[in-house]
Amino acid sequence: MAPVDIVSWAESLDQLLQCKTGLLVFEEYLRSEYSEENLLFYLDCEAFRSLPPESDRTAAARRIYREFVAIGAPRQININCVTRAEIRASLSDPGPDCFSSAQRRVHSLMAQDSYPRFLKSPVYQALRLTATST
Structure with a gap:
């Protein structure tokens, strides 16, 4: 997973959905909230x-x-x-x-709802931190 990909997920929901890894991470996040x-x-x-x-x-x-x-x-x-x-x-x-x-x-x-929550989630924040610190 390229650091650029992770950062780009925050640009828009469509950007996230177009990235296979982003899609998988988002789906797992939603599953953890019972809202997939x-x-x-x-x-x-x-x-x-x-x-x-x-x-x-x-x-x-x-x-x-x-x-x-x-x-x-x-x-x-x-x-x-x-x-x-x-x-x-x-x-x-x-x-x-x-x-x-x-x-x-x-x-x-x-x-309007699950995507903004995902961007604030510890999962995404940790991935983003890792991506921007490399």
């Missing part, structure tokens, strides 16, 4: 959007819906009922962007 569902949903949406047209999008969309979107889902994300209903309605023929609205909301929540 937003990140996992975000990553699943990215993978879903990249599915080739011939893949079974319907099965993938339903899995994401059951795991993150449905009321009472094991890793239920915090989205409004209108967005939840729109996703549910699109499950019969889901396009690559059927989760986009919810994904933007989750990204915004992470940027």
Whole structure:
């Protein structure tokens, strides 16, 4: 892990998410807080959007819906009922962007809440200190 990478994680949530190591550290931090569902949903949406047209999008969309979107889902994300209903309605023929609205909301929540907490966390502060002292 290059010192520059660690320092760049503080530039933006997107910068952190683009770094494989940063992503792993952030996910582990969120897991320690029992709040990794937003990140996992975000990553699943990215993978879903990249599915080739011939893949079974319907099965993938339903899995994401059951795991993150449905009321009472094991890793239920915090989205409004209108967005939840729109996703549910699109499950019969889901396009690559059927989760986009919810994904933007989750990204915004992470940027405003869990990402700033991560930057203040002892984990990140220790990594940053190590990176800047070398």
